[in-house]
Amino acid sequence: xxxxxxxxxxxxxxxxxxxxxxxxxxxxxxxxxxxxxxxxxxxxxxxxxxxxxxxxxxxxxxxxxxxxxxxxxxxxxxxxxxxxxxxxxxxxxxxxxxxxxxxxxxxxxxxxxxxxxxxxxxxxxxxxxxxxxxxxxxxxxxxxxxxxxxxxxxxxxxxxxxxxxxxxxxxxxxxxxxxxxxxxxxxxxxxxxxxxxxxxxxxxxxxxxxxxxxxxxxxxxxxxxxxxxxxxxxxxxxxxxxxxxxxxxxxxxxxxxxxxxxxxxxxxxxxxxxxxxxxxxxxxxxxxxxxxxxxxxxxxxxxxxxx
Numbered sequence: 001x002x003x004x005x006x007x008x009x010x011x012x013x014x015x016x017x018x019x020x021x022x023x024x025x026x027x028x029x030x031x032x033x034x035x036x037x038x039x040x041x042x043x044x045x046x047x048x049x050x051x052x053x054x055x056x057x058x059x060x061x062x063x064x065x066x067x068x069x070x071x072x073x074x075x076x077x078x079x080x081x082x083x084x085x086x087x088x089x090x091x092x093x094x095x096x097x098x099x100x101x102x103x104x105x106x107x108x109x110x111x112x113x114x115x116x117x118x119x120x121x122x123x124x125x126x127x128x129x130x131x132x133x134x135x136x137x138x139x140x141x142x143x144x145x146x147x148x149x150x151x152x153x154x155x156x157x158x159x160x161x162x163x164x165x166x167x168x169x170x171x172x173x174x175x176x177x178x179x180x181x182x183x184x185x186x187x188x189x190x191x192x193x194x195x196x197x198x199x200x201x202x203x204x205x206x207x208x209x210x211x212x213x214x215x216x217x218x219x220x221x222x223x224x225x226x227x228x229x230x231x232x233x234x235x236x237x238x239x240x241x242x243x244x245x246x247x248x249x250x251x252x253x254x255x256x257x258x259x260x261x262x263x264x265x266x267x268x269x270x271x272x273x274x275x276x277x278x279x280x281x282x283x284x285x286x287x288x289x290x291x292x293x294x295x296x297x298x299x300x301x302x303x304x305x306x307x
Contacts, residue, residue, distance in 0.1 A: 003107035004035040005088040005160075008080035011040055012071050014094050015047040021096050022056050022063065029062075032104040038063045040094075041080040044071035074175030081163060081170065090160040098158050099201045106160035106198060114165040114193035115185070119154035122199035129204040148186040153197060155182040165193055236282025243275030 007029070011018060022038065029036045040053040042065060050067055057065040066079055081089050088110045090103055098118060106116040120127040121141070127134055137156070144155055159181070166184075169191055173183045189195060250268055 003033055003088065003104060003110075004086055005033060005090050005103065005107045006037050006039060006084035006086040006163075007103065008039045008041060008077065008084065008089055008091050009094050010073055010076035010080065010091075011042050011045070011049055011053060011094050013045045013047050013049055015045075015049045015052055017095060018049060018052045019056065021094055022060075024096065025092075025100070026060065026062065028100050029103070033107070035086075036062060037085060039080045039083060040065045041068065041076035042066065043068040043073075043076045072175055074173065074177055074180030077180070078170050078175055081161065081166065084163055087163050088160065089163050089166075090158070092158050095205050097203050097205045102158050102160075102198060102200045106158075109196055109198065110160055110162055112194070113196040114162045115188050115195045116160040117152060117154060117185070117195065117197045118158035118200040119152075119197045120157055120200055120202040121153040122197060126199055126201045128202055133204070144182055144186075148182070150186055150189055152185060152195075155185050157200060157202065159185075169193070232282045232286025236279045236284075236286065238279070239275050239282065240279025243272050243277075243279055246272030246275065 007025070018040075022040070025038065029038075038060075040056065040063065042050045042053050050065075053065040053067075057063045064083070066083060068075055068079060077091060080091075088107050090106060092098065092103065098120075102118045106118070109116045121138070127137075129137075140156075141152075141154060144150065144152070166188065169187050170184060172187050173180060177183055185195070247269070250272060
């Protein structure tokens with residue numbers, strides 16, 4: 001049977017391509033899905049995007065327009081997935097730069113998996129973007145694997161979710177995060193959801209609308225902030241353990257008066273004590289960063305409820 005799905009599309013200042021690409025997407029979905037809805041999540045656009053989206057919703061029964069006052073991918077995804085009427089929800093960009101075949105294929109995979117990731121890095125020739133964008137992308141995903149301990153090859157491309165499986169996890173991630181998609185995937189894996197990756201081809205249909213160095217700076221700050229607790233434990237834990245082991249060994253050597261040459265000296269004890277202190281400090285930083293993130297999420301939830 002042909003799958004049924006909700007297509008969630010965050011849109012911000014997309015007046016130039018919105019109408020034509022929505023119609024092109026409709027034509028494709030008519031051929032490949034038994035039933036579908038397109039949810040346009042307009043968020044803080046400064047051009048005619050909102051007006052065009054609302055006209056499309058009036059013109060086509062399968063199109064729905066949701067409006068958010070402020071720009072933000074995380075908030076747009078939360079709103080769109082929350083409003084979806086189908087259990088299978090697919091996040092797709094309005095520029096249609098990704099192979100449309102991901103939509104029906106990921107919808108079928110959701111019969112087995114909770115999350116399906118589209119990856120432009122699973123094979124040669126899939127990423128058709130310029131080298132100046134591919135290199136930072138590779139570095140970013142290397143940092144993701146190091147900071148979060150995940151094996152995903154790509155966390156910033158298209159995705160498909162089982163709605164009921166992902167809704168509660170979405171609330172754990174601050175929608176203001178500029179690496180919202182990455183944090184959400186890390187949380188999904190920690191929660192034990194079944195995640196699959198699907199190779200997709202990506203084209204460069206238009207230049208990036210954000211200055212590259214600003215994008216790298218913003219995402220890097222949020223990525224490091226989100227992964228700081230893990231890094232702190234990864235560094236602090238071994239240091240603390242090594243310091244404790246060193247003090248124990250040195251104390252044993254001293255009390256038993258074993259002859260180990262120059263090993264037993266004040267500097268050895270000093271180094272061991274410093275390792276304990278530094279390890280403890282790193283772990284404390286990790287705990288504090290986790291507490292700050294938790295407070296941030298609670299504040300965001302309270303603000304959302306007040307609205």
